Amino acid sequence: MPLQQLTPASHTPTAAARYGGGAMFFHWAIVFLVVIVGGIGLLHDSFPEDTHEFWINLHAIIGLLVLGLGLARVWWRVTHKSPALPRESGELSRRFAFPVHLLMYVLLFVIPVVGIVTFIWHGRAFDFGLFRVDFGVHKNRAIFHPTEDLHSWLAYSLFALIGLHVLAALWHHFYRRDGLLARMWPAPRDS
Ligand code: HEM
Numbered sequence: 001m002p003l004q005q006l007t008p009a010s011h012t013p014t015a016a017a018r019y020g021g022g023a024m025f026f027h028w029a030i031v032f033l034v035v036i037v038g039g040i041g042l043l044h045d046s047f048p049e050d051t052h053e054f055w056i057n058l059h060a061i062i063g064l065l066v067l068g069l070g071l072a073r074v075w076w077r078v079t080h081k082s083p084a085l086p087r088e089s090g091e092l093s094r095r096f097a098f099p100v101h102l103l104m105y106v107l108l109f110v111i112p113v114v115g116i117v118t119f120i121w122h123g124r125a126f127d128f129g130l131f132r133v134d135f136g137v138h139k140n141r142a143i144f145h146p147t148e149d150l151h152s153w154l155a156y157s158l159f160a161l162i163g164l165h166v167l168a169a170l171w172h173h174f175y176r177r178d179g180l181l182a183r184m185w186p187a188p189r190d191s
């Protein structure tokens with residue numbers, strides 16, 4: 001069933017009240033990549049030992065893409081006006097939406113940066129297929145151990161925030177029916 005059918009007509013967002021195409025592209029592209037990068041991060045240890053290098057390299061490269069897209073997204077965010085929250089969304093959302101979104105943006109920047117430090121000080125080189133980028137840094141446990149722990153804990157915090165964010169989006173959509181999810185969803189052709 002199209003999303004708009006679950007939203008009362010009076011709460012279907014107008015073009016002015018929804019996010020633009022660029023914001024939607026960045027949002028859903030990053031969701032897709034974070035699911036893959038997080039999945040590889042969590043699962044790579046259970047794959048055969050001799051494939052670990054491959055998975056960690058892939059994880060790092062997709063993580064770099066998340067970092068690049070995240071920075072482009074922030075630039076897009078500050079140069080394009082975002083729709084204000086609808087009045088029906090309630091006081092709780094009004095108070096917490098911005099800090100939670102901001103914290104997710106910060107984590108989407110800090111996690112890859114700490115990941116890069118962990119990767120390089122583990123003595124690894126980025127393998128992009130056609131070329132390699134090797135910083136020639138020797139493996140240094142005193143650096144990569146704590147940064148690896150930090151990277152993991154920050155990633156778990158991001159997953160927790162994403163869980164909260166998704167629950168909030170579903171609560172708005174199915175319970176409050178205020179059209180919030182439809183703001184981040186491409187409009188049907190006839191609207
Ligand atoms: C938003 C982007 C990223 C997310 C959500 C993420 C998430 C994770 C997760 C969940 C783990 C596993 C933690 C554990 O085993 O407890 C992990 C491990 C790791 N990540 Fe990331 N990561 C991201 C980006 C990056 C980037 C950009 C790099 C490097 C360029 C990187 C390098 C690593 C390394 C080296 C490990 C440890 C792998 C190992 O040797 O066990 N990550 N990451």
Ligand code: HEM
Nearest residue numbers: 030031034077082101104105162166169170180181183184
């Ligand atoms: C990797 C997972 C996700 C991340 C990192 C993420 C991050 C974000 C961020 C940072 C914003 C704020 C946009 C802005 O105003 O700058 C946002 C908005 C939004 N997200 Fe997500 N999101 C994720 C997954 C999802 C999913 C799965 C859903 C749907 C169930 C969703 C629904 C929404 C909606 C509806 C908004 C707009 C809220 C509003 O109208 O103010 N997000 N998201």
